[in-house]
Amino acid sequence: MKLVAVNASFRGRRGKTAHFLDLMLAGAASSGAQIDRIDLADLELKHCLDCQRCQKPTFLASCVLKDDAASVFDRMRQADLLLFGTPVYTLGMSSLLKTLFERYYFTANVRSFELTKSGLFFHNVDPALCRKPFVSLVVCDNLMDETVKNARQYFHLYGQFMDAPHVGDLFRKSASLSESDGQSPVEKAYFQAGTELALRGRISRATQKAANSSLVLLPPFVQWSWVRRLLAKSRSARAKIEARHRTVMDAAVNR
Numbered sequence: 001m002k003l004v005a006v007n008a009s010f011r012g013r014r015g016k017t018a019h020f021l022d023l024m025l026a027g028a029a030s031s032g033a034q035i036d037r038i039d040l041a042d043l044e045l046k047h048c049l050d051c052q053r054c055q056k057p058t059f060l061a062s063c064v065l066k067d068d069a070a071s072v073f074d075r076m077r078q079a080d081l082l083l084f085g086t087p088v089y090t091l092g093m094s095s096l097l098k099t100l101f102e103r104y105y106f107t108a109n110v111r112s113f114e115l116t117k118s119g120l121f122f123h124n125v126d127p128a129l130c131r132k133p134f135v136s137l138v139v140c141d142n143l144m145d146e147t148v149k150n151a152r153q154y155f156h157l158y159g160q161f162m163d164a165p166h167v168g169d170l171f172r173k174s175a176s177l178s179e180s181d182g183q184s185p186v187e188k189a190y191f192q193a194g195t196e197l198a199l200r201g202r203i204s205r206a207t208q209k210a211a212n213s214s215l216v217l218l219p220p221f222v223q224w225s226w227v228r229r230l231l232a233k234s235r236s237a238r239a240k241i242e243a244r245h246r247t248v249m250d251a252a253v254n255r
Protein backbone atom coordinates (compact mmCIF):
# COMPACT_ATOMS: atom_id res chain seq x y z
CA MET A 1 0.00 0.00 0.00
CA LYS A 2 1.44 3.37 -1.03
CA LEU A 3 0.00 6.67 0.21
CA VAL A 4 0.83 9.88 -1.60
CA ALA A 5 -0.09 13.12 0.16
CA VAL A 6 -0.48 16.36 -1.79
CA ASN A 7 -0.05 19.40 0.46
CA ALA A 8 -1.57 22.48 -1.17
CA SER A 9 -0.67 25.07 1.47
CA PHE A 10 1.52 27.98 0.40
CA ARG A 11 3.18 27.64 3.82
CA GLY A 12 4.36 24.21 2.73
CA ARG A 13 5.92 22.15 5.49
CA ARG A 14 5.45 24.89 8.10
CA GLY A 15 1.67 24.89 7.91
CA LYS A 16 -1.10 23.09 9.75
CA THR A 17 -2.12 21.18 6.63
CA ALA A 18 1.33 19.58 6.51
CA HIS A 19 1.11 18.83 10.23
CA PHE A 20 -2.13 16.86 9.91
CA LEU A 21 -1.03 15.14 6.70
CA ASP A 22 2.20 14.12 8.43
CA LEU A 23 0.31 12.61 11.35
CA MET A 24 -1.67 10.47 8.92
CA LEU A 25 1.45 9.51 6.99
CA ALA A 26 3.22 8.58 10.24
CA GLY A 27 0.25 6.39 11.23
CA ALA A 28 0.28 4.75 7.81
CA ALA A 29 4.05 4.18 7.88
CA SER A 30 3.78 2.60 11.34
CA SER A 31 1.44 0.04 9.77
CA GLY A 32 3.79 -0.76 6.93
CA ALA A 33 2.62 1.64 4.21
CA GLN A 34 5.01 3.37 1.85
CA ILE A 35 4.55 7.12 1.93
CA ASP A 36 5.34 10.17 -0.18
CA ARG A 37 4.44 13.81 0.53
CA ILE A 38 4.33 16.39 -2.22
CA ASP A 39 4.53 20.02 -1.09
CA LEU A 40 3.14 21.94 -4.03
CA ALA A 41 4.53 25.22 -2.63
CA ASP A 42 8.07 23.95 -3.30
CA LEU A 43 7.31 23.26 -6.95
CA GLU A 44 6.63 25.23 -10.07
CA LEU A 45 3.03 24.88 -11.21
CA LYS A 46 1.78 26.99 -14.07
CA HIS A 47 -1.86 27.63 -14.88
CA CYS A 48 -3.57 25.75 -17.69
CA LEU A 49 -3.91 28.26 -20.55
CA ASP A 50 -6.65 26.38 -22.40
CA CYS A 51 -4.42 26.53 -25.49
CA GLN A 52 -5.74 23.08 -26.54
CA ARG A 53 -2.31 22.02 -27.81
CA CYS A 54 -2.50 18.92 -25.62
CA GLN A 55 -5.63 17.85 -27.45
CA LYS A 56 -4.12 17.87 -30.94
CA PRO A 57 -3.63 14.29 -32.15
CA THR A 58 0.11 14.78 -32.52
CA PHE A 59 0.48 16.27 -29.07
CA LEU A 60 -1.89 14.22 -26.95
CA ALA A 61 -1.15 13.73 -23.23
CA SER A 62 1.64 16.24 -22.91
CA CYS A 63 1.63 19.93 -22.09
CA VAL A 64 3.42 22.90 -23.66
CA LEU A 65 4.04 24.35 -20.20
CA LYS A 66 7.40 23.36 -18.78
CA ASP A 67 7.03 22.94 -15.04
CA ASP A 68 6.57 20.26 -12.37
CA ALA A 69 2.98 19.19 -13.13
CA ALA A 70 3.94 16.07 -15.07
CA SER A 71 6.31 14.86 -12.35
CA VAL A 72 3.64 15.46 -9.67
CA PHE A 73 1.22 13.39 -11.74
CA ASP A 74 3.84 10.63 -12.09
CA ARG A 75 4.21 10.50 -8.31
CA MET A 76 0.44 10.47 -7.88
CA ARG A 77 0.16 7.58 -10.36
CA GLN A 78 2.38 5.52 -8.03
CA ALA A 79 -0.20 5.82 -5.23
CA ASP A 80 -2.74 3.27 -4.13
CA LEU A 81 -4.42 6.02 -2.15
CA LEU A 82 -4.16 9.80 -2.35
CA LEU A 83 -4.44 12.37 0.43
CA PHE A 84 -5.37 15.89 -0.72
CA GLY A 85 -4.71 18.52 1.95
CA THR A 86 -5.71 22.12 1.41
CA PRO A 87 -6.13 25.21 3.55
CA VAL A 88 -9.25 27.29 3.08
CA TYR A 89 -8.30 30.42 1.20
CA THR A 90 -11.21 32.80 0.77
CA LEU A 91 -13.91 30.20 1.28
CA GLY A 92 -12.54 27.49 -0.95
CA MET A 93 -9.57 25.27 -1.65
CA SER A 94 -6.20 26.87 -2.29
CA SER A 95 -5.40 28.04 -5.79
CA LEU A 96 -2.40 25.69 -5.72
CA LEU A 97 -4.63 22.63 -5.58
CA LYS A 98 -7.12 24.01 -8.08
CA THR A 99 -4.22 24.79 -10.44
CA LEU A 100 -3.02 21.20 -10.14
CA PHE A 101 -6.50 19.79 -10.81
CA GLU A 102 -6.91 22.04 -13.85
CA ARG A 103 -3.75 20.55 -15.28
CA TYR A 104 -5.44 17.11 -15.38
CA TYR A 105 -6.68 18.40 -18.72
CA PHE A 106 -3.51 17.42 -20.60
CA THR A 107 -3.53 13.86 -19.28
CA ALA A 108 -6.29 12.53 -21.54
CA ASN A 109 -8.43 13.13 -24.57
CA VAL A 110 -11.15 15.48 -23.36
CA ARG A 111 -13.26 14.83 -26.45
CA SER A 112 -14.06 11.41 -25.11
CA PHE A 113 -16.82 11.45 -22.55
CA GLU A 114 -17.71 8.82 -20.01
CA LEU A 115 -20.74 8.12 -17.88
CA THR A 116 -19.55 7.68 -14.32
CA LYS A 117 -20.92 5.23 -11.77
CA SER A 118 -22.77 8.17 -10.24
CA GLY A 119 -24.54 8.78 -13.55
CA LEU A 120 -22.58 11.91 -14.47
CA PHE A 121 -20.99 12.80 -17.78
CA PHE A 122 -17.42 14.04 -17.66
CA HIS A 123 -14.60 14.25 -20.14
CA ASN A 124 -11.81 11.78 -19.84
CA VAL A 125 -9.01 12.26 -17.33
CA ASP A 126 -6.18 9.73 -17.06
CA PRO A 127 -7.84 7.00 -14.96
CA ALA A 128 -4.45 6.04 -13.47
CA LEU A 129 -4.48 9.49 -11.92
CA CYS A 130 -8.01 10.36 -11.02
CA ARG A 131 -9.76 7.12 -10.11
CA LYS A 132 -7.76 6.40 -7.02
CA PRO A 133 -9.37 6.28 -3.59
CA PHE A 134 -8.68 9.56 -1.86
CA VAL A 135 -8.95 11.38 1.45
CA SER A 136 -9.65 15.08 1.56
CA LEU A 137 -8.40 17.31 4.35
CA VAL A 138 -9.64 20.92 4.58
CA VAL A 139 -7.91 23.19 7.11
CA CYS A 140 -8.96 26.64 8.27
CA ASP A 141 -8.89 29.08 11.18
CA ASN A 142 -12.58 29.85 11.32
CA LEU A 143 -14.93 28.00 13.65
CA MET A 144 -17.98 27.73 11.44
CA ASP A 145 -19.06 24.76 9.34
CA GLU A 146 -19.82 27.13 6.47
CA THR A 147 -16.11 27.89 6.05
CA VAL A 148 -15.19 24.36 5.03
CA LYS A 149 -18.40 23.70 3.10
CA ASN A 150 -17.24 24.70 -0.41
CA ALA A 151 -14.04 22.69 -0.34
CA ARG A 152 -15.75 19.65 1.16
CA GLN A 153 -18.49 19.83 -1.46
CA TYR A 154 -15.86 20.10 -4.19
CA PHE A 155 -14.20 16.89 -3.03
CA HIS A 156 -17.57 15.16 -2.85
CA LEU A 157 -18.20 16.07 -6.49
CA TYR A 158 -14.62 15.25 -7.42
CA GLY A 159 -15.22 11.68 -6.19
CA GLN A 160 -18.40 11.41 -8.22
CA PHE A 161 -17.04 12.90 -11.45
CA MET A 162 -13.71 11.03 -11.26
CA ASP A 163 -15.20 7.70 -10.13
CA ALA A 164 -12.80 7.92 -7.21
CA PRO A 165 -13.86 6.44 -3.86
CA HIS A 166 -13.86 9.21 -1.24
CA VAL A 167 -12.54 7.21 1.71
CA GLY A 168 -12.13 10.06 4.18
CA ASP A 169 -13.65 13.54 4.58
CA LEU A 170 -11.53 15.40 7.14
CA PHE A 171 -11.82 19.04 8.08
CA ARG A 172 -9.99 20.90 10.78
CA LYS A 173 -11.67 24.13 11.81
CA SER A 174 -9.87 26.54 14.18
CA ALA A 175 -6.63 24.85 13.16
CA SER A 176 -4.47 27.49 14.88
CA LEU A 177 -5.81 26.26 18.20
CA SER A 178 -4.65 22.72 17.58
CA GLU A 179 -1.71 21.25 19.47
CA SER A 180 1.36 20.07 17.63
CA ASP A 181 2.96 17.61 20.02
CA GLY A 182 1.07 14.66 18.53
CA GLN A 183 -0.57 13.87 21.88
CA SER A 184 -3.97 15.60 21.74
CA PRO A 185 -7.06 13.45 21.04
CA VAL A 186 -7.50 15.09 17.64
CA GLU A 187 -3.89 14.46 16.64
CA LYS A 188 -4.12 10.88 17.82
CA ALA A 189 -7.21 10.47 15.65
CA TYR A 190 -5.20 11.62 12.61
CA PHE A 191 -2.47 9.09 13.39
CA GLN A 192 -5.15 6.41 13.78
CA ALA A 193 -6.70 7.50 10.46
CA GLY A 194 -3.34 6.81 8.82
CA THR A 195 -3.11 3.32 10.30
CA GLU A 196 -6.66 2.54 9.16
CA LEU A 197 -5.87 3.75 5.65
CA ALA A 198 -2.81 1.51 5.52
CA LEU A 199 -4.64 -1.54 6.87
CA ARG A 200 -8.17 -1.16 5.55
CA GLY A 201 -8.00 1.49 2.86
CA ARG A 202 -10.52 3.80 4.55
CA ILE A 203 -11.07 5.83 7.70
CA SER A 204 -13.66 4.50 10.13
CA ARG A 205 -16.60 6.68 11.12
CA ALA A 206 -15.48 6.85 14.75
CA THR A 207 -11.97 8.00 13.81
CA GLN A 208 -13.27 10.55 11.34
CA LYS A 209 -15.63 11.92 13.98
CA ALA A 210 -12.78 12.24 16.48
CA ALA A 211 -10.49 13.90 13.91
CA ASN A 212 -13.21 16.39 12.93
CA SER A 213 -14.33 17.18 16.47
CA SER A 214 -14.48 20.81 17.52
CA LEU A 215 -11.54 22.27 19.43
CA VAL A 216 -13.64 24.95 21.09
CA LEU A 217 -16.92 24.71 22.88
CA LEU A 218 -19.09 27.49 21.56
CA PRO A 219 -22.36 28.71 23.03
CA PRO A 220 -25.29 27.91 20.69
CA PHE A 221 -25.71 31.57 19.76
CA VAL A 222 -22.27 31.53 18.16
CA GLN A 223 -22.23 27.94 16.94
CA TRP A 224 -25.39 27.60 14.87
CA SER A 225 -25.91 29.74 11.83
CA TRP A 226 -29.72 29.75 12.07
CA VAL A 227 -29.43 31.19 15.62
CA ARG A 228 -26.90 33.75 14.41
CA ARG A 229 -29.21 34.71 11.55
CA LEU A 230 -32.11 35.25 13.93
CA LEU A 231 -30.08 37.23 16.43
CA ALA A 232 -28.35 39.28 13.74
CA LYS A 233 -31.61 41.19 13.34
CA SER A 234 -31.02 42.83 16.71
CA ARG A 235 -28.13 45.25 16.83
CA SER A 236 -27.24 44.53 20.48
CA ALA A 237 -27.41 40.77 20.05
CA ARG A 238 -25.23 41.09 16.95
CA ALA A 239 -22.63 43.04 18.91
CA LYS A 240 -22.56 40.27 21.55
CA ILE A 241 -22.05 37.52 18.96
CA GLU A 242 -19.34 39.50 17.22
CA ALA A 243 -17.56 40.11 20.52
CA ARG A 244 -17.68 36.41 21.47
CA HIS A 245 -16.52 35.32 18.06
CA ARG A 246 -13.72 37.88 18.10
CA THR A 247 -12.44 36.53 21.43
CA VAL A 248 -12.13 33.02 20.04
CA MET A 249 -10.66 34.13 16.72
CA ASP A 250 -8.13 36.39 18.50
CA ALA A 251 -7.04 33.40 20.55
CA ALA A 252 -6.61 31.46 17.32
CA VAL A 253 -4.73 34.15 15.42
CA ASN A 254 -2.47 35.24 18.31
CA ARG A 255 -1.40 31.79 19.27
Ligand SMILES: Cc1cc2nc3c(=O)[nH]c(=O)nc-3n(C[C@H](O)[C@H](O)[C@H](O)COP(=O)(O)O)c2cc1C
Residues within 6 Å of the ligand: 009, 010, 011, 012, 014, 015, 016, 017, 018, 086, 087, 088, 089, 090, 091, 092, 139, 140, 141, 142, 143, 147, 175, 176
Ligand atom coordinates in the same frame (compact mmCIF):
# COMPACT_ATOMS: atom_id res chain seq x y z
C1 LIG B 1 -5.19 34.22 1.40
C2 LIG B 1 -5.78 33.55 2.60
C3 LIG B 1 -7.15 33.38 2.67
C4 LIG B 1 -7.73 32.76 3.77
N1 LIG B 1 -9.07 32.61 3.83
C5 LIG B 1 -9.62 31.99 4.89
C6 LIG B 1 -11.03 31.82 4.97
O1 LIG B 1 -11.79 32.20 4.08
N2 LIG B 1 -11.54 31.21 6.07
C7 LIG B 1 -10.72 30.74 7.08
O2 LIG B 1 -11.23 30.19 8.05
N3 LIG B 1 -9.40 30.87 7.02
C8 LIG B 1 -8.83 31.48 5.96
N4 LIG B 1 -7.47 31.61 5.90
C9 LIG B 1 -6.65 31.02 6.96
C10 LIG B 1 -6.11 29.65 6.60
O3 LIG B 1 -7.11 28.78 6.15
C11 LIG B 1 -5.46 29.00 7.82
O4 LIG B 1 -4.46 29.86 8.33
C12 LIG B 1 -4.87 27.65 7.53
O5 LIG B 1 -4.40 27.09 8.74
C13 LIG B 1 -3.70 27.76 6.60
O6 LIG B 1 -3.21 26.46 6.35
P1 LIG B 1 -1.67 26.15 6.56
O7 LIG B 1 -1.40 26.37 8.04
O8 LIG B 1 -1.50 24.74 6.16
O9 LIG B 1 -0.90 27.09 5.72
C14 LIG B 1 -6.89 32.25 4.82
C15 LIG B 1 -5.49 32.42 4.73
C16 LIG B 1 -4.95 33.05 3.64
C17 LIG B 1 -3.46 33.19 3.58
